Each structure stands twice: as C-alpha cells, then as structure tokens.
Amino acid sequence: MKIKWNRRITRRYLVIVLYGGWAAMLASLWSANRLEPALALLALPAGLAFAGALGWLMHFGRTYGEIDDTRGKYLDERQTNVRNAATTQAYHLFTGTACLWLLYEYIARTAAKLSLWTPSLDGEYQAIMGTAVVLAMTLPAALIAWHEPDGEEFENEKMRETA
Amino acid sequence: MSLKVAATQKVSSQEKLFNRLGVLRAERNLSRQELADALGVNYQTVGYMERGDYNPSLELAFRVSEFFGLPVEAIFSRKPFRPLSEQLYPNVKREGM
Numbered sequence: 001m002k003i004k005w006n007r008r009i010t011r012r013y014l015v016i017v018l019y020g021g022w023a024a025m026l027a028s029l030w031s032a033n034r035l036e037p038a039l040a041l042l043a044l045p046a047g048l049a050f051a052g053a054l055g056w057l058m059h060f061g062r063t064y065g066e067i068d069d070t071r072g073k074y075l076d077e078r079q080t081n082v083r084n085a086a087t088t089q090a091y092h093l094f095t096g097t098a099c100l101w102l103l104y105e106y107i108a109r110t111a112a113k114l115s116l117w118t119p120s121l122d123g124e125y126q127a128i129m130g131t132a133v134v135l136a137m138t139l140p141a142a143l144i145a146w147h148e149p150d151g152e153e154f155e156n157e158k159m160r161e162t163a
Numbered sequence: 164m165s166l167k168v169a170a171t172q173k174v175s176s177q178e179k180l181f182n183r184l185g186v187l188r189a190e191r192n193l194s195r196q197e198l199a200d201a202l203g204v205n206y207q208t209v210g211y212m213e214r215g216d217y218n219p220s221l222e223l224a225f226r227v228s229e230f231f232g233l234p235v236e237a238i239f240s241r242k243p244f245r246p247l248s249e250q251l252y253p254n255v256k257r258e259g260m
Contacts, residue, residue, distance in 0.1 A: 067203065067204070071203065076203065076204035076205050077222075077223060078204070078205070151207060
C-alpha cells in the first residue's frame with residue numbers, strides 16, 4: 001500500500017492513530033486489571049493499530065523528503081534542517097516532561113499529606129516506561145509528520161505551471 | 164520559538180532573502196521538479212526558496228547561480244528587486260505613477 005506522505009491530513013491521522021492506539025491499549029489493560037478482565041480483549045485491536053501506525057511512522061521518518069537520484073538516496077539541506085529541528089524539539093519535550101514527572105514523583109513521595117497519586121503496581125511502572133520508550137522512538141518523526149506543510153499546495157502549483 | 168516555525172524553518176522578515184527564482188524558472192519554462200532535479204534538492208525546497216520562506220546555504224546559492232549562468236547577486240538579494248521592466252526601461256512613464 002502506497003501512502004501519500006505529502007498530504008498533511010494523512011500524516012496527522014497516522015500520529016493520532018499511533019498515540020491514540022497506545023493510550024487505548026494502556027487504558028484497556030488498566031481497566032482489565034481494575035474493573036473487568038474481559039476488557040483486556042480491547043487491547044488487541046488497539047495494540048494492532050498502534051503497531052501498524054508505529055511501522056508506518058518509522059518508515060515515514062526514514063524516507064520522507066528523501067531524494068533518490070544517480071548520487072544515491074539523500075536529504076537536501078532544508079530537509080536535513082527540518083530533521084535536526086524536530087530532533088532538538090523532541091529532545092526538549094522529552095527531557096522537559098521527564099523532569100516534570102520526576103519533580104511530581106518526588107513531591108508525591110515526600111509530601112504524603114497531599115495524597116497525590118503515584119504508580120503502585122508493576123503494570124503502572126511498565127506503562128510509564130513503555131510510554132517513555134514510545135515517545136523517545138517516535139517524537140521526532142511525529143513532529144515532522146504533524147508540522148510539515150501540505151505538499152498538495154506545491155503539487156497544485158506545479159500542475160498549474162506545467163499545464 | 165514555536166514548534167511550527169522551527170519545524171518548517173521559516174525565516175523572519177529581517178533574515179528574508181529576496182530572489183528571482185520564479186522569474187528565471189518561468190523564463191526557461193522549467194517546472195519546480197525539473198529545477199529541483201538539476202539542483203539536487205527536493206521540489207518543495209525550490210518552492211520554499213521562491214517564496215522566501217527558506218534561505219539557501221551559500222553552496223546551494225552558488226549551485227543555483229551556476230545553473231542559471233548568472234551572478235549570485237542577480238538572483239538573490241537582501242533588498243526587494245525592482246521589476247525587470249523598470250530596470251530595462253527606467254524612463255518609460257507608467258500609468259498611475
């Protein structure tokens with residue numbers, strides 16, 4: 001199946017399915033643990049949607065904007081700048097979120113009278129670790145997928161000019 | 164700096180480079196894809212440069228200049244270009260002027 005990466009709406013759907021699928025999978029497993037074991041079945045379609053979106057996003061991250069000519073496959077200077085900027089932003093977002101989480105956990109554990117929630121089950125820690133891994137793997141590509149402008153605009157101009 | 168601005172590498176009005184890429188490309192009847200292939204860049208990069216949303220590196224600016232056979236300053240400028248018609252015929256009176 002060939003996906004039109006130039007369409008921003010397609011890329012945004014992919015990002016929504018990725019993080020939505022992950023969140024739905026965690027929510028169904030959490031609910032199965034706390035409420036009704038049968039809810040664990042919902043984790044299967046959510047997990048499949050997440051895995052599919054993850055595969056496509058990783059592929060997108062590797063190939064988007066790539067030029068394939070006699071010199072081989074490479075990125076031009078603007079695409080390289082876009083990737084560098086996305087990686088830097090992802091780093092800032094990730095480390096910022098991690099610092100906020102550590103601060104919260106520290107406050108929650110030291111100020112018991114505040115009765116703040118802290119992860120108590122193994123599954124909750126695994127979910128947090130898993131989310132951290134997913135974000136670290138996907139944030140740069142997700143940022144590019146979300147923010148790169150719609151290529152249809154250029155395509156349409158190109159069609160007008162060559163018509 | 165917002166995420167969107169950084170991700171698309173837009174340039175501020177102070178950093179903006181003006182260019183004649185669109186005119187030169189139209190003169191030679193080239194599509195963006197053809198120019199991009201000749202320069203070894205993505206066709207979207209040509210579009211960004213034409214709009215002034217992306218400032219090329221010195222190396223790419225020289226590649227553009229070599230491709231069109233013109234000096235760099237004839238293609239890129241920090242100040243807006245005067246229309247070619249005004250430069251060629253400076254003494255012709257125009258309506259509304």
